Amino acid sequence: MNMEEKIILYINRAFAGSPAAEKTEEAKEALCADLLEKYRGLIEKGHSPEAAYQATISGIGDIFELVDSVTGENREKALPSSSKILPAAESFQKWGPAAVCGIFFLLWLIRFYLAPGLLFASGLPTFLLGAVLGALGMRAFLHRNRLSFAPLLPKEQRPYQLVWGGCGLLFLAALFSRRLNPALWLIPAGAVALHQVISAWIAFSASRKEEDFHE
Amino acid sequence: MNITSDMIYGYTDGMILCCLSEQDSYGYAINNFILEKSGFKYELKEATLYTTFRRLEKQGHVTSYWGNESSGPRRRYYSITQEGRAYLKQRIREWKEIRQLMDAFFIDKKEEETET
Numbered sequence: 001m002n003m004e005e006k007i008i009l010y011i012n013r014a015f016a017g018s019p020a021a022e023k024t025e026e027a028k029e030a031l032c033a034d035l036l037e038k039y040r041g042l043i044e045k046g047h048s049p050e051a052a053y054q055a056t057i058s059g060i061g062d063i064f065e066l067v068d069s070v071t072g073e074n075r076e077k078a079l080p081s082s083s084k085i086l087p088a089a090e091s092f093q094k095w096g097p098a099a100v101c102g103i104f105f106l107l108w109l110i111r112f113y114l115a116p117g118l119l120f121a122s123g124l125p126t127f128l129l130g131a132v133l134g135a136l137g138m139r140a141f142l143h144r145n146r147l148s149f150a151p152l153l154p155k156e157q158r159p160y161q162l163v164w165g166g167c168g169l170l171f172l173a174a175l176f177s178r179r180l181n182p183a184l185w186l187i188p189a190g191a192v193a194l195h196q197v198i199s200a201w202i203a204f205s206a207s208r209k210e211e212d213f214h215e
Numbered sequence: 216m217n218i219t220s221d222m223i224y225g226y227t228d229g230m231i232l233c234c235l236s237e238q239d240s241y242g243y244a245i246n247n248f249i250l251e252k253s254g255f256k257y258e259l260k261e262a263t264l265y266t267t268f269r270r271l272e273k274q275g276h277v278t279s280y281w282g283n284e285s286s287g288p289r290r291r292y293y294s295i296t297q298e299g300r301a302y303l304k305q306r307i308r309e310w311k312e313i314r315q316l317m318d319a320f321f322i323d324k325k326e327e328e329t330e331t
Contacts, residue, residue, distance in 0.1 A: 029289060030290065032288045034242035038246075041243075059261060
């Protein structure tokens, strides 16, 4: 890989993880054009490729200041209108249904844990009723605010979501099963172990990709 | 004397607008203009330069467009707007006032120093 490719790689890495948006791509392209011109100018002045590369990179300064200024603007544009400050009435209209579901959910939670047997039969059906209420509240909130589930579940974190979601369900199932109760502690411990394995695998894959790029 | 960015802080936008008031330009050329104009004593960091571009564009002082380079990454050209020119005039007025104010302090000191 030559020094010009290294400059482009440096910029791509700095912007890695930023939300993909037209503004981000434009900023990257314009910055690369300027840096490559600066690098070539230094070579013409007699610098060695390594020295020119070092001078070009150190001349950028705080790259994250720039990344933040670009991606901050993207985030601002991506925010739905509902996230801006709303008048009280409009705000209540938007949040009302979710708040009602939330209150029901909290009441259920309190009843389930502090006073079981008062209103409903305790156990799995009651737990599921609360879970459904919570899910409905969240669905109502997202629907009324025209939001989607997608930003809540970023794609790059999918393996972790599956592990923790799966272990969470297993934990709930174990809560209601007397046989599995003694082994309850094994489930979160297993989730932590799986999380570490996934992290290591992702880091390993990234390093392999980088090696391939260098070759 | 080596000029640090702290000393210039607050005047970066004025320097960039000054360059653009002559002709449309792009990042590398603007940085070269500042470097030459300062007698090779001051060079902007690209991060500062681009952050300032974004701020000026957001405030409506500059607009930008792509150059038509046939090969390699395209250059982003910046152009000063009427609001930008008015803002630059205001910055120049401010600077003259600040300079007068500081001269009232430093010129006397300079005379004292030369006497000793």
